[in-house]
Amino acid sequence: MSEPRPNRIGLFLLVAAVVALIAGANAWKTSLKVRRVDVRGNRLVQTNEVLQLAHVPQNALLYTADLTAIEQNVMSHHYVRDAVVERDLPSTLRITVRERIPIAIVNRGEPLYLDEEGVVLPRTIARHLLDLPVISGVPGSVTLPLGSRVNGSDVAEALRVLVALRILNKELYHNISEVHLRGNGDVVMYAAERGVPILFGQGGVAPKLVRLESFWRAVVRDRGVQSLEYVDLRFESQVVARWSDDITKNM
Helix, strand or coil: CCCCCCCHHHHHHHHHHHHHHHHHHHHHHHHCECCEEEEECCCCCCHHHHHHHHCCCCCCEHHHCCHHHHHHHHCCCCCEEEEEEEEECCCEEEEEEEECCEEEEEEECEEEEEECCCEEECCCCHHHCCCCCEEECCCCCCCCCCCCECCCHHHHHHHHHHHHHHHHCHHHHHCEEEEEECCCCCEEEEECCCCCEEEEECCCHHHHHHHHHHHHHHHHHHHCCCCEEEEECCCCCCCEEEECCCCEEEC
16 A cells, blocks of 8 residues: 655645745845944943944944944944944844953053053043052053053053952052052052052062951051051061051061
8 A cells, every 4th residue: 555645735835935934034134224223331431432433324234234343343442342243133233342441540641541451541531430549660661552551560560469459359459549660570559548558579469468458457447547657568478567656566
């Protein structure tokens, strides 16, 4: 007994329907226009700045928009670290940015900012940045072209200290007003309160900062900084502090 033959007409109609559906969907997609550009992730960079850089024409076709070109346009802003552009049907382009966050100021004729990677940023959004430590003593051989990474090892060491301190204790990070470079990686920090020197020395960033944070929390907060003359972190496994009454405290 032979098997029943498939219904060729029914199969043909099904295939034709699928083809028509796909063609209709493609025609619908290719006719979609950009009605809205949604910017997300920006805090320092104004939304209007991102839109201007994206340069998406009004009523542009959604599926002919060059997403890579838009990303590159947006990333030309000094404060934009990364940008991702996505289509959101039926009529939206979504731009998600990740910004460069300044962590310190360098004065070289005019104030410039550095992010945690040492990228030099212009002072174009100063209204947002009120509480950043200044890195001083930067050698004249260090160049600071906008958008480039700073080329000095001492500056890089200062940034490592500040990045680690901000992770460990943001309050203490914001209490540092200046990081002074003395050459060969030797760093001195100054507290915002009374300008108390904190002799950091070279290397050993993590353990030194842990000791400093513990000392500041356990001793300085209790005793205050009024009579504190300096804090020295250069001794292994201890903090040495001198007070104006000539009592030296070890911790």
